[in-house]
Amino acid sequence: MSTTDAPARAPALAEAQGWFSRAEAWLDARGKAAWIVAMILGFILFWPIGLAFLAYMIWSKRMFNGSCGHARNHYRAHGHAFRSSGNTAFDAYKAETLRRLEDEQHAFEEFLKRLREAKDKREFDEFLEDRARQRRAAEASSGDDSTAWA
Numbered sequence: 001m002s003t004t005d006a007p008a009r010a011p012a013l014a015e016a017q018g019w020f021s022r023a024e025a026w027l028d029a030r031g032k033a034a035w036i037v038a039m040i041l042g043f044i045l046f047w048p049i050g051l052a053f054l055a056y057m058i059w060s061k062r063m064f065n066g067s068c069g070h071a072r073n074h075y076r077a078h079g080h081a082f083r084s085s086g087n088t089a090f091d092a093y094k095a096e097t098l099r100r101l102e103d104e105q106h107a108f109e110e111f112l113k114r115l116r117e118a119k120d121k122r123e124f125d126e127f128l129e130d131r132a133r134q135r136r137a138a139e140a141s142s143g144d145d146s147t148a149w150a
């Protein structure tokens with residue numbers, strides 16, 4: 001191998017790393033279960049492949065730290081759940097529909113909050129009425145006892 005071969009190998013190395021990175025990102029996007037399925041399929045096809053998956057999953061801590069799916073959860077948390085379809089009319093329709101659904105969800109959550117508050121207020125009012133009733137009954141019974149002894 002001469003030094004002139006090194007530049008020719010660089011694109012092949014970059015392409016191999018790109019393929020590996022894309023495969024890793026694809027599995028990460030699907031979560032820990034995808035990694036486990038890939039490992040099992042690796043064992044079924046040729047046991048050293050499954051062993052390599054297992055070693056990589058342990059070495060990269062994918063099995064223990066919950067990092068799989070992190071990018072997907074990050075995108076969902078920031079409102080980027082879907083990619084562009086390439087059709088601007090459809091993307092606008094989709095964005096409007098998602099916005100409307102989020103508004104409806106927010107309105108429903110507010111409704112449930114008001115419902116819980118009304119229920120809490122009703123239960124608290126019933127509690128206060130019950131205490132007042134018990135206090136009146138206790139005062140009435142203590143008043144009856146004092147006149148009975150007199």
